Amino acid sequence: MATGADQAVGLGLVGFSLLLFTYYTLWVIVLPFVDSDHVIHSYFLPREYSVILPGVAALILLLCVGTFIGVVTWKNRKPKKVD
Amino acid sequence: MTKLLQWLLGVSLIGIAWGLVTFDLLDLQLPAVYKEVAWPMPVYLLVVFGCYSLATVGYRVATFNDCEEAAKELQAQIKEAKADLKKKGLKM
Numbered sequence: 001m002a003t004g005a006d007q008a009v010g011l012g013l014v015g016f017s018l019l020l021f022t023y024y025t026l027w028v029i030v031l032p033f034v035d036s037d038h039v040i041h042s043y044f045l046p047r048e049y050s051v052i053l054p055g056v057a058a059l060i061l062l063l064c065v066g067t068f069i070g071v072v073t074w075k076n077r078k079p080k081k082v083d
Numbered sequence: 084m085t086k087l088l089q090w091l092l093g094v095s096l097i098g099i100a101w102g103l104v105t106f107d108l109l110d111l112q113l114p115a116v117y118k119e120v121a122w123p124m125p126v127y128l129l130v131v132f133g134c135y136s137l138a139t140v141g142y143r144v145a146t147f148n149d150c151e152e153a154a155k156e157l158q159a160q161i162k163e164a165k166a167d168l169k170k171k172g173l174k175m
Contacts, residue, residue: 002148003151009141009144010147012145013144018134051158055126
C-alpha cells in the first residue's frame with residue numbers, strides 16, 4: 001500500500017471528486033424537481049452557471065495545457081547543427 | 084460495421100434524442116421539467132466522466148503497491164554501481 005503523502009493525496013482526490021459529483025448532480029438533476037420556494041435553492045447559483053462554469057473551467061484547462069506544451073517546446077529548442 | 088461507425092451511430096442517436104427534447108423540434112409539449120433537466124446533459128456527462136477519472140486516479144494512487152525494501156535495495160545497488168564505475172574511470 002502507498003503510504004503517507006501518497007495516500008493522503010489519493011484519498012483527497014477521491015473525496016473531492018465525490019463532493020463535486022454530488023453537488024453537480026443535485027444542481028443539474030435534482031433541483032428542477034424541487035419547489036422553487038424550498039430553502040435548498042439558496043445554496044445553488046442560477047442554472048445557467050451549471051453550464052457556464054464547467055465551460056470556463058475547460059477553457060482554463062486547455063489554456064494551461066497549451067501553455068505547458070509551449071513552454072516545454074520553447075525550452076527544448078536546439079540551434080541548427082552546422083556541418 | 085467498424086467499431087468507430089458503431090460508436091458514431093450510438094452517439095448521433097443519443098445526440099438527436101437530446102436535440103429533440105432540448106429544442107422541442109417535434110413539438111411534443113413535454114412538461115417543462117424535462118427540458119430543464121435535458122439541456123445541460125452533455126456538459127453534465129462530461130463533468131461526471133471527469134469526476135470518475137479523477138476518483139479512479141486518486142484511488143489508484145492511494146492503493147499503489149509500494150515496495151519500500153525493494154526500493155531501498157535498488158538505490159543501494161545504484162550507489163554501488165556508480166562507485167564501481169567511477170573507480171574504473173567512467174566520468175559521471
